[in-house]
Every structure is written in C-alpha cells, then in structure tokens.
Amino acid sequence: MPKPLIGLVCEVNQDGLHPYHRVSDKYARAVVDAMGAVPVLIPALVDAGGTLNLDAEALLPHLHGVLLPGGYSNVEPHHYSQQSRAGTQHDAARDSLALALIPAAIRQGVPLLAICRGFQEMNVAYGGSLIQHVHELSQFNDHRENKTESLATQYSHSHDIFLTTGGVLQQLYGQPQAQVNSLHGQGIDRLGMGLQVEAEAPDGLVEAFTDPQAPAFNLAVQWHPEYQACDDVFYQRIFSGFASACNKRLQTQMQQVTYEQL
Numbered sequence: 001m002p003k004p005l006i007g008l009v010c011e012v013n014q015d016g017l018h019p020y021h022r023v024s025d026k027y028a029r030a031v032v033d034a035m036g037a038v039p040v041l042i043p044a045l046v047d048a049g050g051t052l053n054l055d056a057e058a059l060l061p062h063l064h065g066v067l068l069p070g071g072y073s074n075v076e077p078h079h080y081s082q083q084s085r086a087g088t089q090h091d092a093a094r095d096s097l098a099l100a101l102i103p104a105a106i107r108q109g110v111p112l113l114a115i116c117r118g119f120q121e122m123n124v125a126y127g128g129s130l131i132q133h134v135h136e137l138s139q140f141n142d143h144r145e146n147k148t149e150s151l152a153t154q155y156s157h158s159h160d161i162f163l164t165t166g167g168v169l170q171q172l173y174g175q176p177q178a179q180v181n182s183l184h185g186q187g188i189d190r191l192g193m194g195l196q197v198e199a200e201a202p203d204g205l206v207e208a209f210t211d212p213q214a215p216a217f218n219l220a221v222q223w224h225p226e227y228q229a230c231d232d233v234f235y236q237r238i239f240s241g242f243a244s245a246c247n248k249r250l251q252t253q254m255q256q257v258t259y260e261q262l
Contacts, residue, residue: 004037004064004246011071012044012093026226027069034229034239044093052096056104065111065246068118080129099125106214111245114220122220126192134187141203145183155227158182161199161207168210169198172241178234180223217245
C-alpha cells in the first residue's frame with residue numbers, strides 16, 4: 001500500500017563555502033517510526049535577493065502532510081515588527097519557505113504539524129508576535145535547556161502543561177494535563193489571528209495552538225514530541241493524530257484517481 005509523503009521544511013546551514021539544506025535526524029525518524037510515512041525534504045531555496053524560489057502551491061498537492069521542525073535559529077523579528085538583538089541566530093531562507101508554505105498548506109487542506117521553531121513560524125504566519133527572550137521576563141520561567149547536559153536529560157520531562165478542554169490535544173490524549181520537555185528561549189507574545197490555545201505551561205506561556213477553522217488537522221507545539229515519539233504515550237498520540245489525517249488525505253486522493261479512471 002502507498003504511504004503518505006510528509007514534507008519536512010529544511011533549514012539552511014553553511015558548511016565551508018557551500019550552503020546545505022538540512023533536517024535533524026530525529027524528525028525524519030519520527031515520520032518513519034511513529035507515522036509509518038515517508039519523509040520528503042523541502043529545500044529552502046531563495047534567489048539572490050532572498051525571494052523564495054520554490055512554488056509551494058505547486059508542491060503541496062503531491063504531499064499528504066507538512067512537518068515544520070525545530071531548529072537553533074529564530075524567526076527574523078522584522079516579520080512581526082520588532083528588531084533583533086546582536087548575536088541572535090537567524091535563517092532568512094527558512095523564514096521565506098515556512099511563511100509561504102504555512103498559509104498555502106492551510107488553504108489546500110494539507111495536514112500540518114509545527115514543532116518549536118515551526119510553532120513560532122506558524123504564529124508569525126498568522127500575524128502573531130514572539131517574546132524573543134522569555135527568561136528575561138519575571139512572570140515566566142526559564143524554558144531553555146542546559147546544553148551541557150546529555151540529550152536524554154535535555155529532552156526529559158521538564159514541566160506539566162494544561163490542555164484546553166475539548167481541544168485537539170485533549171481529545172488525542174484523553175487527559176487534562178501532560179508532561180513535556182522544554183528547550184526554547186522564545187515564546188508566544190501575541191497569538192495569531194484566529195488561532196486557539198491548545199495548552200499552557202504553569203506560568204501561563206502558550207505551549208500549543210491550532211486553527212480551528214482550517215479544513216484539515218493542524219497543530220503547533222512548543223516542545224519536542226519527535227524525541228521518543230514512539231515511547232512517550234503523549235508524544236505518540238500527537239504523531240498518531242497527525243498520521244491519521246495524512247492517511248485520510250492519501251486515501252481521498254487515491255479514490256479520486258480511481259474515480260477519474262472509471
């Protein structure tokens with residue numbers, strides 16, 4: 001049987017004289033192991049002027065889902081009318097791809113899962129803004145990881161989240177709260193237009209949201225469910241929900257092809 005094709009948004013890194021389009025191994029593995037699907041990398045191709053040189057609208061009909069991974073860079077703050085602090089890592093090419101792909105995927109009914117940087121990209125794509133340094137605000141906890149620790153420690157459960165009653169996450173998990181890891185320095189300031197909060201941290205920081213008016217499954221989460229996606233029950237439920245929507249899109253497309261051949 002055919003398997004869903006899941007587009008993974010690439011980041012662009014310089015290696016010597018050459019730019020590379022990359023996705024962290026754990027996202028591709030989660031697509032294969034937790035979803036039974038096929039990962040397809042989407043390069044963040046831009047021209048010399050920084051304009052996206054890839055037709056997102058033409059690509060999406062060939063995909064059954066889109067995953068926006070996390071990354072060490074941050075969305076350039078001019079996209080939400082702020083300025084960047086010196087030393088902040090950015091990836092303008094990925095911004096161009098993600099901010100074009102998100103509204104196109106929503107319009108075309110392509111299931112979408114956004115993680116960490118992807119969560120922040122989706123909020124910005126909907127006209128929202130970000131807190132660039134969450135740990136500097138006294139009302140919030142420090143949500144960053146300790147990078148000197150092992151990966152297993154960095155990605156272990158850090159705090160509880162409270163799930164919105166009747167929301168997508170609560171329906172997937174069946175419980176009012178869950179435990180998640182925490183590896184982010186930025187967070188939601190103003191939630192994008194039309195978005196609905198799906199989960200909050202104990203300090204009130206938004207941890208997940210969805211567009212309830214979109215024609216297909218969409219979910220953005222601030223934590224990293226791709227790590228131990230097959231071992232942590234809550235994380236597994238997230239990928240199962242996403243996979244179910246992607247399989248539904250695949251089956252619908254196959255039925256349309258069969259009908260047209262009659």
